[in-house]
Amino acid sequence: MGAQWKAKGKEIAANARGRLFGRLAKDIMVAARSGADPASNARLRLVVEQARKVSMPKDTLDRAIKKGAGIGSDAVQFERVIYEGYAPHRVAVMVECLTDNVNRTAPEMRVLFRKGQLGTSGSVAWDFDHVGMIDAEPAAAGADAELAAIEAGAQALETGDEEGATLFLTDPADLDLVSRALPGQGFRVVSAKLGYRPKNPVKPADLSPEQLEEVEAFLAAIDNHDDVQNVYVGLAG
Numbered sequence: 185m186g187a188q189w190k191a192k193g194k195e196i197a198a199n200a201r202g203r204l205f206g207r208l209a210k211d212i213m214v215a216a217r218s219g220a221d222p223a224s225n226a227r228l229r230l231v232v233e234q235a236r237k238v239s240m241p242k243d244t245l246d247r248a249i250k251k252g253a254g255i256g257s258d259a260v261q262f263e264r265v266i267y268e269g270y271a272p273h274r275v276a277v278m279v280e281c282l283t284d285n286v287n288r289t290a291p292e293m294r295v296l297f298r299k300g301q302l303g304t305s306g307s308v309a310w311d312f313d314h315v316g317m318i319d320a321e322p323a324a325a326g327a328d329a330e331l332a333a334i335e336a337g338a339q340a341l342e343t344g345d346e347e348g349a350t351l352f353l354t355d356p357a358d359l360d361l362v363s364r365a366l367p368g369q370g371f372r373v374v375s376a377k378l379g380y381r382p383k384n385p386v387k388p389a390d391l392s393p394e395q396l397e398e399v400e401a402f403l404a405a406i407d408n409h410d411d412v413q414n415v416y417v418g419l420a421g
Contacts, residue, residue: 205238272300315339315378318352332350
């Protein structure tokens with residue numbers, strides 16, 4: 185039985201890794217539209233650095249850049265689409281998709297939102313801030329997150345459960361600038377992206393265990409869709 189559980193655990197880990205690589209590849213393809221050279225394309229550089237940190241194979245990374253930049257015969261164009269609405273119990277949700285076929289993705293999103301409520305553009309976006317998000321961790325002893333945020337130009341920061349893990353929040357236009365400055369303040373950048381933060385998140389304590397379970401099941405189903413890149417939720421914690 186133990187061997188079976190180990191095998192299942194490996195399969196789950198492999199599937200999760202595959203989904204991560206797939207999403208990063210799409211991000212790389214979209215970023216590469218503005219140029220295939222990370223040195224002159226800040227957005228591409230950030231995603232490439234993130235891909236390297238999770239050990240994406242070099243041939244997979246290079247292939248994604250060429251596809252997005254239109255180099256070669258298998259060039260692909262993805263469109264970024266945001267779906268807004270509510271999970272069960274009026275928890276606001278913004279779902280970011282990258283798709284090569286909106287006519288396929290849109291009806292599939294409508295089906296997934298049946299247990300919640302799919303809204304129109306702007307229906308919940310007003311309740312989120314568009315920000316740069318930088319996950320970082322101390323690279324040097326004594327690194328001070330608050331001082332680093334001030335010196336690097338971040339607007340705010342949030343500390344995580346892991347020792348030293350910090351989320352630095354920036355103005356969208358300052359994402360690359362702050363990402364470049366943080367290493368000089370003793371922090372190693374793990375990932376950097378643009379995203380959405382809820383202004384008035386629902387507290388899990390305000391939901392019953394059954395209600396919270398319904399919300400989590402809804403979010404898991406959304407997140408498992410192949411075209412979904414990011415899910416931003418109006419839920420605290």
